Amino acid sequence: MLEKKIIPCMDIRDGRVVKGVKFEEIQDVTDPVEAAAYYNAQGADELVFYDITASLEGRSLMTDLLRKVAAQVSIPLTAGGGISSLDDFARMFESGADKVSINSGAIKNPDLIEQASRKYGPERVVLGMDVKLVDGKYHLFSAGGRSAAGIDALEWARLGQERGAGELVLNSIDADGVRGGFDIPMLCAVRAVSTLPIVASGGAGSKEDFLELFRSANVQAGLAASIFHFKQLTIPELKQYLKQNGIPVHISK
Numbered sequence: 082m083l084e085k086k087i088i089p090c091m092d093i094r095d096g097r098v099v100k101g102v103k104f105e106e107i108q109d110v111t112d113p114v115e116a117a118a119y120y121n122a123q124g125a126d127e128l129v130f131y132d133i134t135a136s137l138e139g140r141s142l143m144t145d146l147l148r149k150v151a152a153q154v155s156i157p158l159t160a161g162g163g164i165s166s167l168d169d170f171a172r173m174f175e176s177g178a179d180k181v182s183i184n185s186g187a188i189k190n191p192d193l194i195e196q197a198s199r200k201y202g203p204e205r206v207v208l209g210m211d212v213k214l215v216d217g218k219y220h221l222f223s224a225g226g227r228s229a230a231g232i233d234a235l236e237w238a239r240l241g242q243e244r245g246a247g248e249l250v251l252n253s254i255d256a257d258g259v260r261g262g263f264d265i266p267m268l269c270a271v272r273a274v275s276t277l278p279i280v281a282s283g284g285a286g287s288k289e290d291f292l293e294l295f296r297s298a299n300v301q302a303g304l305a306a307s308i309f310h311f312k313q314l315t316i317p318e319l320k321q322y323l324k325q326n327g328i329p330v331h332i333s334k
Contacts, residue, residue, distance in 0.1 A: 084329045085295050086126035086302035087316055088280060089309045091116055092133045093162070096146055098310065099133070110310045113146060117153040120309070123316040124333040128154055129250075129304060131182070132162025144176040151177025159207055159250075165189065170197050174205075182250060184209035185223040188230050191244060198245025208246035210234060212267055213254040219267055226254050234267075238275045249275060250304065253283035260286025260307060268298040280304050288314055288322045295328045 091098045091113050098110045110116075113130070120128055130150055132143055147160055160173045161182030173181045181201075187194050187208060197206045211222040212234045219234035230237075238249060251271055253264035263284045272279060278301040281294055285305035294303050308314045320330045 083301070084126075084331050085323070086280075087291070087319060087330065088127045088129055088302050088304040089116075089120045089125050089316070090129040090131065090282065090304050090306045091150075092131050092306060093143065093146065094132075094134050096143065114149045114153055116310070117150040120316070121154040121156060124320065124331075125156055125316055126302070126331060127157040127159065129182070130158060130160045130178075132160075134162075144172055147173070147176040147178065161207070161209055166193070167196055167200060170201060174201070180205050180207050180248070182207040182209040184211065187241070188221070188223050188232065191240065194241060194244035194246050198247070203245050203247030206246050207248045207250055208238075208241040209250045209252065210237065210241075210271075211252045211254055212264075212271075214267070219270060222254060226252070226257075235270060235274050238271045238277075242275050242277050246277065248278045248280065250280040250282055256284030257282075259284060260290075262286065262290045263294045263298070263303065265294070265297050268294075268300055272299050278302075288319050291319060291323060292326050292328065295323070 093113055098113050098116050117128060130147060151158055157179040158177060159180040159182050160178035164181060164183045165186035170181050211226040212219050213222055221230040221232040221234045221237050222228060223230045251268060253267055256264045261284055263281050268281050280302040281300045282304040285303060285308050291303050320332050323330050
């Protein structure tokens, strides 16, 4: 079994790391540059940098801040927010991102997934999906989870794979910030229609939640924010617990 990854997520608004509940009730948390250095030292496997209001405000991602964050880490860095063109991809890579996550921009222009995959390789193109259960079906949302896209999430996952995305980040709006566990049914539903690596996001509240995630859903990584930002659980502590329970993880020496 391949090693499972633990990935902290930094949602950025106005140059600060913030966190909300179900994509609402946003509160200030910390400085992103300091947080990046901390997570790098903690032994995170990757780091995610999301400019959560870029798409809503119709602007580009904060590249100056991204460069400062990238300078603090030696682990793979994924950046997203306001990505709507190949030029945006280029700017993110030039600013230090190893992978670029596209969400609302892909919904508006699905061809962009394929264009970026051909130019940069699928391994550098991440399809982010904000998903909510509505009337018994999984629906896709855009603009930071604010707008219903009118698209079936399972169909979108299939399309994303066909278009050349190399990874899916599945954000459960229902579980976001609640700390009641990952959305296992949603993750399993997407896994049934896609063979891409899946990063599970939303709902982590304890080390037991990560164990259940890796035992119950065929995903490659668990992504979390609150539980790490507020130091309720450290990454070394989590990885030791997972290893003791038979989950393969990379532990830094």
